[in-house]
Amino acid sequence: MRAVLIRDLRLAMRAGGGFGLGLAFFLIVVVLVPFAVGPRADLHQVIAPGILWLGALLACLLSLDRVFALDHEDGSLDLLATAPLPMEALVSLKALAHWLTTGLPLVLAAPFLAVLLNLPIDGYAPLLISLALGTPALSVIGTFGAALTVGVKRGGLLLSLLVLPLYVPTLIFGAEAARRGAEGLGYAMPLAMLAGITCGTIALLPFASAAVVRVNLR
Amino acid sequence: MASLWEYANPRKFIATSDLVLPWVGGLALVCLVVGLVWGFFFTPEDYRQGASVKIIYLHVPAALMAINAWLMMLVASLVWIVRRHHVSALAARAAAPVGAVMTLIALVTGALWGQPIWGTWWVWDPRLTSFLILLLFYLGYIALWAAIENDDTAADLTSVLCLVGSVFALLSRYAVLFWNQGLHQGASLSLDKEENVADVFYLPLLVCIAGFVLLFVALVLLRTQTEIRARRMRVLLARERMG
Amino acid sequence: MLLSAHNLSVSRGGISVLEGLNFTLAPGRALILRGPNGSGKTTLLRTLAGLQPPLRGRVEAAPETRVYAGHADGIKSALTAHENLTFWSAIFGGGDVDAAMAAYELEGLADRPAGALSAGQKRRLGLARLIVAQRSVWLLDEPTVSLDTHATKLFADAVRAHLRCGGAAIMATHIDLGLDEAETFDVAPFKARAAALDSFDEAFL
Numbered sequence: 001m002r003a004v005l006i007r008d009l010r011l012a013m014r015a016g017g018g019f020g021l022g023l024a025f026f027l028i029v030v031v032l033v034p035f036a037v038g039p040r041a042d043l044h045q046v047i048a049p050g051i052l053w054l055g056a057l058l059a060c061l062l063s064l065d066r067v068f069a070l071d072h073e074d075g076s077l078d079l080l081a082t083a084p085l086p087m088e089a090l091v092s093l094k095a096l097a098h099w100l101t102t103g104l105p106l107v108l109a110a111p112f113l114a115v116l117l118n119l120p121i122d123g124y125a126p127l128l129i130s131l132a133l134g135t136p137a138l139s140v141i142g143t144f145g146a147a148l149t150v151g152v153k154r155g156g157l158l159l160s161l162l163v164l165p166l167y168v169p170t171l172i173f174g175a176e177a178a179r180r181g182a183e184g185l186g187y188a189m190p191l192a193m194l195a196g197i198t199c200g201t202i203a204l205l206p207f208a209s210a211a212v213v214r215v216n217l218r
Numbered sequence: 219m220a221s222l223w224e225y226a227n228p229r230k231f232i233a234t235s236d237l238v239l240p241w242v243g244g245l246a247l248v249c250l251v252v253g254l255v256w257g258f259f260f261t262p263e264d265y266r267q268g269a270s271v272k273i274i275y276l277h278v279p280a281a282l283m284a285i286n287a288w289l290m291m292l293v294a295s296l297v298w299i300v301r302r303h304h305v306s307a308l309a310a311r312a313a314a315p316v317g318a319v320m321t322l323i324a325l326v327t328g329a330l331w332g333q334p335i336w337g338t339w340w341v342w343d344p345r346l347t348s349f350l351i352l353l354l355f356y357l358g359y360i361a362l363w364a365a366i367e368n369d370d371t372a373a374d375l376t377s378v379l380c381l382v383g384s385v386f387a388l389l390s391r392y393a394v395l396f397w398n399q400g401l402h403q404g405a406s407l408s409l410d411k412e413e414n415v416a417d418v419f420y421l422p423l424l425v426c427i428a429g430f431v432l433l434f435v436a437l438v439l440l441r442t443q444t445e446i447r448a449r450r451m452r453v454l455l456a457r458e459r460m461g
Numbered sequence: 462m463l464l465s466a467h468n469l470s471v472s473r474g475g476i477s478v479l480e481g482l483n484f485t486l487a488p489g490r491a492l493i494l495r496g497p498n499g500s501g502k503t504t505l506l507r508t509l510a511g512l513q514p515p516l517r518g519r520v521e522a523a524p525e526t527r528v529y530a531g532h533a534d535g536i537k538s539a540l541t542a543h544e545n546l547t548f549w550s551a552i553f554g555g556g557d558v559d560a561a562m563a564a565y566e567l568e569g570l571a572d573r574p575a576g577a578l579s580a581g582q583k584r585r586l587g588l589a590r591l592i593v594a595q596r597s598v599w600l601l602d603e604p605t606v607s608l609d610t611h612a613t614k615l616f617a618d619a620v621r622a623h624l625r626c627g628g629a630a631i632m633a634t635h636i637d638l639g640l641d642e643a644e645t646f647d648v649a650p651f652k653a654r655a656a657a658l659d660s661f662d663e664a665f666l
Contacts, residue, residue: 075533
């Protein structure tokens with residue numbers, strides 16, 4: 001099982017693997033926002049948690065279509081499906097690899113980008129915790145979306161259409177926790193809900209993703 | 219004994235729905251005409267909201283059907299997953315655009331109603347937001363059906379999406395409630411008599427709701443027939459290509 | 462008995478292509494599928510591999526005895542040839558990578574990125590995966606595509622070695638590999654007959 005994870009991480013790091021693309025996208029989104037809303041630091045301060053969460057979410061979305069599509073194209077997915085590895089484990093590992101290469105760097109980069117948006121000092125901890133708790137859910141849900149669109153040629157747009165509504169609860173609770181933290185309010189409640197969503201999706205969604213991949217391979 | 223599953227045979231379904239369809243359609247028309255005319259012209263104006271309250275006769279039934287259509291799709295998807303009746307999957311497919319349009323009607327009439335009462339076309343109220351999210355789910359579901367070439371694969375994938383989507387739609391509903399307590403009034407209809415709208419508005423509203431339910435049934439039957447015939451045609455074409 | 466099919470019907474896109482197939486595969490035997498293009502050989506192999514369910518009938522085989530090689534080799538061009546095989550070895554439980562590379566004369570290419578290999582070399586790498594997988598039933602779909610005469614001979618030797626060790630193989634190929642253990646199985650007589658047009662059932666046929 002470790003072999004799949006290692007291979008996916010290695011592929012992401014090698015040339016053409018797309019590692020860092022999500023990070024660059026995140027940076028660009030955050031840099032473009034002040035150009036769009038004007039150079040008012042007080043306004044940036046208010047919208048910073050929301051922008052950072054939205055940027056992270058969109059950056060996650062960007063690399064989702066690689067999760068299964070490449071393995072499907074070169075035939076690896078067929079071979080993995082007949083390998084002695086449960087499909088549920090495979091999709092979970094794929095989601096984990098996606099989080100390690102996309103979600104985790106975003107979490108680590110968020111505090112630095114928050115400086116650009118003048119996030120209040122109290123807001124850093126909740127932002128970091130909420131992103132760390134929420135991005136795994138984004139990867140797992142995204143993997144489900146990627147599994148649905150494996151067989152669709154150029155399914156990137158369809159993938160976004162399917163995944164974005166599913167991201168709504170995660171985004172609401174995650175951004176809410178970050179916003180409340182930045183405003184100096186208690187944020188335990190949204191954080192608990194976010195953790196609940198993440199645990200629930202990690203526990204249950206791989207079964208749906210695995211079923212969907214098997215259907216797509218038929 | 220005749221079993222309910224007999225109607226899962228496409229031919230039997232078409233034959234039976236052909237018999238039922240004129241009656242359901244006719245009844246839907248009668249209910250809608252009676253309910254809307256009664257509601258629009260023979261009910262008093264609200265002492266606070268004036269004539270604009272009358273949009274309730276479109277808004278509430280459409281909103282109800284928007285949710286019920288999704289529930290029907292959920293049940294049909296489950297039937298497909300468990301019993302593999304093709305008609306069930308096609309009925310879910312047929313219901314989706316109808317449900318999406320109902321959601322759109324509820325949103326548009328809501329905006330038209332909200333303008334004079336709240337002074338704005340749109341607020342990020344929990345109910346409005348939930349319906350907007352529901353519309354996105356409908357669009358995703360319809361797009362997935364459209365994107366997959368193989369009908370059986372599409373049926374399987376959309377059923378799973380419908381199941382997972384239902385859970386996430388429910389989650390979104392609670393997330394949105396948590397996110398923003400809203401302006402929207404409480405439920406227009408409930409079993410608790412205290413909360414209900416006054417009786418003068420209530421009876422024509424019930425007739426309108428019955429009309430919308432029947433209209434939905436008629437449209438779904440008709441569209442399912444169309445889907446069955448389209449499916450049959452695709453199978454025949456594919457067979458011809460194979461020689 | 463390693464693998465057997467009982468009254469097997471297979472379908473592509475919901476339409477039956479082959480029906481009424483019955484055969485058994487004993488250890489040390491190979492079955493060569495013949496039939497015109499589009500006759501359903503790939504569909505049959507995918508069904509036997511468990512990638513898609515049979516339309517009717519059943520496939521009997523012990524779990525985890527089959528390995529499938531299709532048109533695509535499942536090779537990652539960003540990894541080296543050796544890394545590719547090591548990955549499959551880890552997935553299938555530790556077959557000897559170096560021996561497999563030697564069987565297809567790939568030793569010199571071990572550290573070359575798979576993307577830089579020629580089509581024939583890639584195919585050899587894909588076939589070497591079968592040795593690494595250490596499974597008894599090989600299901601091969603056009604294994605000799607883009608192989609030259611020498612590589613084809615290497616492949617035939619690998620199959621022979623596999624059969625000698627009690628393995629078995631089913632392959633769709635038009636090339637005569639000179640295998641004494643092989644039986645030819647023509648799928649053409651099993652072509653599905655079209656159902657009558659005047660009635661249709663739940664499956665729309």
